[in-house]
Amino acid sequence: MTTRTQTLSQAGAQSGILPIIGAAVLGAFLLYAAGFAEASVLHDTAHDARHSIAFPCH
Amino acid sequence: MIRPMMRAIPSRSPATEAMTSRLFTSALFAGLLAGLIAVLLQFFLMQSLVLEAEAYETGAKVHFAGGVAGHDHDAHDHDAAAAPDGGVEVEADGHAHSHAGADGGDTARLAKAFFAQIVIWVGYGLLMVAGFALAERFGHAITARTGLLWGIAGFVSFQLMPGLGLPPELPGVPAADLHARQIWWVGCALASVLAMVAFGYGRKPVFIALGVGLLIAPHLIGAPDLDGFYGMAPPGLAAEFVSRSLGVSMAAWAALGVLAGYFWHRQNAAPM
Structure with missing residues (x-):
């Protein structure tokens, strides 16, 4: 168990930066789509949430 | 959901797969739960205010019986009984909206808000766990407890400072102008995030000074605004909306931080 924990921990520390960048880019994309994009279907869908969470809206 | 993500990443070493799985499952679980909290609070605390404001927006209700908000106190007649135009309802006390909070509108509208909130909080969750992974690379352990601090920092960076x-x-x-406001909002949020990192992980006093500078800079530049206030809704309604918005965001951010920290830490300690 301890060994495994250390192994996983090292694996996490040594693995590439790509998954981290991937997660950040996808997160930013989701926020852009839900909070900022002006396509009317996105705006209309997210309208109430945008106001409630205080993204700049119309 | 996760499988295709992993295939999209060129290096398929076990370590990379473990990291990818850890990032996406932590963000997804925490984001879904935080989004659920946010949307429930939105339905019960905020939706009725939004609908009320729309009644003023469309002119179904009028707070200032004729005229924009100005120094003309005669225009601000709370006892206005006479409708300015035929058929327009004037709400006398300007504050008759139901606090029961149950009249959230039609189902489709609630479903859309639900969907949007989930997407927003999974998005914030992904950004947060990416930050966890970076912090870990610099030797900082993340747990539910530190996650809570991250959540509070997220609230400060994405709600309080831009707000x-x-x-x-x-x-x-x-x-x-919407674009100007969006650009300022993103700039302010990014600067505030960097300030939080400087406060939380900077090891020398100079980082504190740097953090303070980053927090203040967007406000020295100044957010785009109009040269006056032109809202149609009563000030009390707007005030209630602002305080509830901050409260709802705070709850969701705290939950996101605790949960993301919990799932992140758990997947490090437990066999996957």
């Missing part, structure tokens, strides 16, 4: 320049607004409030 100082661009307060949460009810629908129908005229505001400055």
